Amino acid sequence: MRLTCPLCGPRDRREFTYYGSDDYLRRPALDAPAEDWDAYLHLRDNPAGPTRDLWYHDPCQSWLAVRRDTVTHAVHSVEALDPPPAPAPAAATPAPKRRRRSA
Ligand SMILES: [Zn+2]
DSSP, X not given: OEEEETTTEEEEGGGEEXXXXXXXXXXXXXXXXXXXXXXXXXXXXXXXXXXEEEEXXXXXXXXXXXXXXXXXXXXXXXXXXXXXOOOOOGGGSOOOOOOOOOO
């Protein structure tokens, strides 16, 4: 699969990171009920057909919205997100676990 980055042109899919549906952009409020956060963080649709997904182009660090069809694999459009998605609130993002080194 190839995606056309608005800044870089046609590129191989391996240069991109897939972030799933654009539902990621509709983040609950910080004080939203736990059920809303659970749905936001863990529940995903798996549609067959037209989708609008978030992708990140690693070389140019651009966030992209890609309209594509999961059945035909046709890519209909790629647009840069401006502004890019806001980072996740610190309360919703667990700190990375540190690994202890064995001596
Ligand atoms: Zn790019």
